[in-house]
Amino acid sequence: MKKLVVGMLIILSILAGCGSKQDTTNDEIDFLDVDLTINPEKAKLGEEVTFSAKVTYGDEAVEDADEVKFEVWRSQSENHEEIVVKHKENGVYELKKSFSEEGTYYVYAHVTARGMHNMPKKEFVIGQPSEPETEDGSHSMKEQHSDKASSDAHNH
Template sequence: MRKYLFFMLIIVSVLSISACNNKDKKAGELPEFVEVELTINPEKGNVNEPIVFEAKVTQGDENVEDADEVTFEIWRAHDEKHEKIKVEHTENGSYRLEKSFHQEGTYYIISHVTARDMHNMPKKEFVIGTASEPEDPSESKDSMNMEGH
């Protein structure tokens, strides 16, 4: 009888721990996708004046302040060299970078966000001074294509 009670106590303990970890999730339900809203302010900047890049990371209604990694990849159209800058959390799920550019032209940014076992990488175009010839999306050499993402 004692072995039976001990065995039941273990089962009840395991089930209660498991129930606490599920936090109202239904069996088999997938977590909500990690969303990234990438903003550039201003989208048309001037040489040697700061531009603010911000990745607002959320999952459902929750701000994601614990991303594993947030990196901004920035390059001028048709340049082989891509600058990758690791960005830290600032506040309320926002990861922010302020940067100036010394050359006019059309530029691109990809925010590589890895959080909660998911990866999201929105891409945007912006202009410094006078726009240069943009890249053809079908011939893009951004890290998505170079690294096999």
């Protein structure tokens, strides 16, 4: 009985030690964080839209990222524009752009710094929204069904 209690105490102290080591390790690990904002998220044709990526590593503003670029495209288009941007101030990288075609658009902020890559994505609208992309970036179900319906009509 005494050996069982001692054995359990040893196991508990080992588990407790592992837990505390794990906690201090997590405190020391920093990650590359990118806060992507779009202003305004619903703009008019020709109105300037500001894309901002606030880049931090832990509590530190990253002013020397290896690369920051914005990838912008209209929903369901295969034409993606990639624009490299420079640091503005306090870890903020910024792009100002206007659009000549209405619709639903997307932007990725591709950020590489401190040996890491982060690429948040956001949706925005210029004028009237268009058919959004599905989660995997393909065409919507409505289009897939209409294609199927037209092929079914040809088969009958």
